Amino acid sequence: MNRSDHLKVLIDEQALQERVKTLGRQIREDYGEEPITAIGVLKGSFIFMADLVRAIGGDVKVEFLGVSSYHGGTRSTGVVRITQDLRHPIEGQHCLIIEDIVDTGLTMDYLHRMLDVRGPKSLKTVSLLDKPANREIEGVDIDFVGFTIPDEFVVGYGLDLGELFRNLPYIAVYTP
Ligand code: IMP
Numbered sequence: 001m002n003r004s005d006h007l008k009v010l011i012d013e014q015a016l017q018e019r020v021k022t023l024g025r026q027i028r029e030d031y032g033e034e035p036i037t038a039i040g041v042l043k044g045s046f047i048f049m050a051d052l053v054r055a056i057g058g059d060v061k062v063e064f065l066g067v068s069s070y071h072g073g074t075r076s077t078g079v080v081r082i083t084q085d086l087r088h089p090i091e092g093q094h095c096l097i098i099e100d101i102v103d104t105g106l107t108m109d110y111l112h113r114m115l116d117v118r119g120p121k122s123l124k125t126v127s128l129l130d131k132p133a134n135r136e137i138e139g140v141d142i143d144f145v146g147f148t149i150p151d152e153f154v155v156g157y158g159l160d161l162g163e164l165f166r167n168l169p170y171i172a173v174y175t176p
Pocket of ligand 1: 044099100101102103104105106107108152153154155159160161
């Protein structure tokens with residue numbers, strides 16, 4: 001079986017690009033001319049973040065947080081491990097957490113609580129994808145969502161399965 005036999009396009013490249021541009025405009029409108037500290041959650045958000053910060057425009061600082069919650073499989077372990085912390089304090093800054101996908105909500109909830117105590121001026125969140133079917137944390141805060149998707153394991157545009165498929169320019173459902 002060829003690897004492409006496992007992949008079915010869910011969101012194509014054009015739809016992704018259009019939605020990310022709209023999200024960027026919406027986020028910039030929300031913040032007005034205020035500078036934003038964009039905090040990308042590695043590794044999954046790196047491609048989304050690169051496109052999103054350009055769509056946001058204006059003054060944007062870029063920071064990264066390394067997080068590991070899956071260990072190569074398609075199911076969450078429920079354990080959030082910080083593999084790389086921020087390099088600079090965020091006190092007094094308008095911060096925007098950038099995630100690739102919110103599934104159980106454990107990661108976003110953990111990161112929100114972890115950063116909130118560092119005293120940002122504001123703390124908002126954006127996720128390219130929202131998979132509400134598996135939510136374990138009710139009321140997890142996502143201020144801006146790209147697409148709400150069904151309960152399927154997806155790859156591409158930064159999202160991986162065992163570190164592969166991140167470089168696909170579209171989002172695809174992976175079926176083993
Ligand atoms: P949560 O903590 O269960 O909300 O999961 C968040 C993290 O799990 C995301 O940042 C992804 O890295 C990973 N994840 C969840 N669902 C998927 C998926 O369908 N494909 C790839 N990674 C996923």
